[in-house]
Amino acid sequence: MTTSTPAATTLAIQGGSPVTDTAIPFMKPQLHREDIDAAIAVLESGMLRAAGRCAELEERFAATSDATHGLTCSNGTAALQLAYGSLFEPGDEILCPAWTFIATVTMIVAAGCTPVFVDCLEETFQMDPADAARKITPKTRGLAPTHLYGCPVDIEAFEALAKEHDLKIVYDAAQAHLARYDGKGIGAFGDAVTYSFYATKNLGTGEGGLVTTNDDTIARDIGLLRSHGETGKYLHERIGYNLRMNDITGAIGCSRLDRLPTETKARQAAAARFDAILADIEGLAAPTITPKAESAWHLYTVKFDPAKFTCTRDEFIEALKAEGVPTAVHYPRATSDQPALAQWNKQDTPVSDSLTTRVFSLPMHHGLTDEHFETIAEALGKVAAAYRA
């Protein structure tokens, strides 16, 4: 009796050979020599507090986002805290996505406001303007859409809603640096836009954040909230926090900002390659972009159709992992379904709730090579064929 070796088409998870033995990085946070030198120069100066490098980052980041003002802060959560704190009063109702990272919503609660969950659109995963319109009450004061995965929301629809009902808008662009809408940077829209520079974001500084606005009063207010409400030496006009950045972070941010346009273009090219690969695989849908939007492609999130396969989404991604292709789930739970937010969950966001078992994100960064794309295409095709319903 002879024992045969498993055929090339046998899934690695079932004992076959994997498509690759070399792990593909899911993300590629990477400091270059010049980033390290920029940080060292600040360390050598001895002046570590927020000073020239933070000011430079504020000015340049605002300019590349088509905004008038930029204010650095300690992280993207702090950026939301500052924007909400400057625009809303305790008791205000704020319409926010059920499908986002939790900070978009927890900072609404931290500001003493009431989050009202809005479902996302099946096609784009972005906050649904029509569901938002349905949920407006006399207490609604604001909209807090997230440009999720790097893709701008339907800004035109939200701006129309805000105009009609006299609402303020804070866009959470933690994942969407350099994204554009209708030919303009996303900083051109809304009352404030918040960004995160967390280590794995498109522009990562370790921790860090920034708010852009086009309103002088909001900019001044956020500046006060960011640093103890201080208007003069030990003179404090209002209650504030310490949510400042420092110049080491600012220097890394400036240095990485030099490369961000090129790296964003590489992400956009990667997304186009993935779109082409997925066009040939029934049951896996490429993400759809909001009309008029240009995504910064922080994440490339695929929709899995359970009816087309004999396996679950989790079994599918386990099989991909065995073939050498890492994935991640953004997100395994709707934000509205988080235990910490249970009191605001009205169970009226069915699309968000059902996406939890239907999406997965492919590796996405500026360092993907032709070989990576070929491996990912082969692995997706192999696993899809093996589990074809």
Ligand SMILES: Cc1ncc(COP(=O)(O)O)c(C=O)c1O
């Ligand atoms: C959509 C969104 N909002 C806010 C944040 C919070 O940013 P940070 O981690 O810098 O506080 C993140 C970070 O993951 C995010 O993805």
